[in-house]
Amino acid sequence: MQPTPEKYVLRRSSARRESFRIDYRGELNAAQYEAVVNSEGPFLVVAGAGTGKTRTLVYRVARLIESGIEPTSILLLTFTRKAAGEMLRRASLLLDGRCDRVAGGTFHSFANTTLRRFGRNVGLESNFTILDRGDAEDVLNLLRADRGLDRKERRFPRKQTIGDIISAGINRNTPLGALLESDYPHLLDHEEDLLALASAYATYKQDRQLVDYDDLLLKLRQLLAENQATRQHLSSVHRYMMVDEYQDTNLLQADIVRLLASEHQNIMAVGDDAQSIYSFRGANFRNIMDFPNLFPGTRIIVLEENYRSTQPVLDVTNAIIAGARERHTKHLFSKRSDGPSPLVIPTPTEALQSRFVCQRILELREEGTPLSDIAVLFRSSFHAFDLELELTRYELPFVKRGGFKFIETAHVKDALAHLRVINNPQDTVSWLRILLLLDGVGPRASEEIMRWIKSGPDVAQRLEAFPRRRFTLALQALAGLLRRVHQQREPEAQLEEILRYYEPLLKQAHADDYPKRRKDLDQLLTIAARYHTLEALLVDMALEPPTDSVGEVLATSPDEGLLTLSTIHSAKGLEWQAVFIIWAAEGRFPSTYSMRDDDIEEERRLMYVAATRAKRELYVSYPIHIFERGVGLVMGKPSRFIESLAPELLRPLTIVEESDDWTG
DNA sequence: ATAGTGGTAGTTTTT
């Protein structure tokens, strides 16, 4: 063991300290200030909802740069890339354009760029392909069939379940056997097959330069753990690290953080245990409390003054979280005491719930709240279907975030598959998609063709030379396409070639709804036009696919901003003047699928996240009569999270329909 | 080996 030399830190002279352009002391409260001006060593900032967490991070970035630190040596890991971009944009406004040069993004996007550069050390070429969840399931399905597991007497779990299990094992750092015992005891019979399948899956990907979401993190950790030189290099490059939303990171991500900070320990984690809502991705709200164990000597800063919401709103959110089984760490308070009482609105039916929301939004707009400052939040994407129709009738323009992803529709995946094999000819997942589109080609023939093209360098040439006459015409057309695409430089032009080839196939397969699908492809073309390399396009489609879908009335009123409809998960970190939470009914929220103890606790935190999005007005509604498919009309019960709240906190509002006759 | 049909079970949240 080498003795580590003791360090003596030279402080910046006070003359230098006076020269900061930003008045940090004046613009931040004491706790925020402490988090902003301390740059050396590990910090944990426990920041309640609306306590200026983002503000703190933004000012800290500015402060670091103003202190003379190279922007590129700062790494800001956030939950979405959008969040990182937003923060850096704000920092740039605050200070100057240097802030744009800060490295920022999600764990996954950071892993992606790092592995493209240094992945060779863990067996990855720079052109690896990222599999999304659907692709991963396709592979699992294939392997399951190969092993005859689909034909067993005792039914083997569905591909989605298999994917869940394998992914959970990785993200929770738990061996499959233990995981089955604790979470899937009914599948213990299949333990051996599942283990074999998991390892076959890993080999399959490794052999073809395929990487799923979990692999991005797994390989990055492996790289950092096994390759000392790379770890030291990366750690020295990223001398100042910040991790946002730490409560939603998992053990694998914690490992990565620990390794990345190994050279300097300059790491600030920011989060709120009460807002941990991603356990299905392996996050555990206790992880954030483990941070000081990961980094001995961690200083903890707690932000408790809420700047977002009025006290009446906070009283409700505090009451919601007070019902949690485990105590959380903070009690929020606000200086904004004025404001209307939050309301709970039982509506006779779902249709009336939608009408109530629309009508109240119209009133809010007349009272001067722009649509862009109003949001409707829900547990699950489909809860908003009825409301979407009603909003269209009321001509209220909206964006919907979360839920449906056009990237996952079959036709978009088909088109992208053609681009993907250009980038990585070993991408058999995409080859399979492409080949199955051809007339008379099924799984067997695809398999044969893929084997055939693998054994030669020029794919197009091999396709044309495939010996079975039956497929010659189709394969020649495909080969021609590949050649034309290769001649194009811009992703947009490449995609145009592909669509010219793919359109007839699409028309044939989906004669009925062809126009609708064609519109999605036009959308894809518009997106592709924003990119100048194929790789960048494909990476973004995998890691940050477009999730906003815009309501149809958009065209009529582009200027006045859009109302936001959002799942609560996608609303994380955002805020609005007025927030509606719909479908706050037992069975929907909490969802029927989340009735186990741990799950219920997370559902409660989810309700907390939803309610804390509101600055001033909060409306919680649920239908009394619910039409349940297959069952008929049932009585809706208010969500347990709001039912127990005192009427002084959450004032009940009764819906009365205007009667038709005016006689009386 | 593939394509088409008919019946049935499952139906959240996201990188």
Place this chain on the structure above:
DNA sequence: CTACCACTAT
């Protein structure tokens, strides 16, 4: 409602 399975006809 749709994705998935089993089955049948080509």
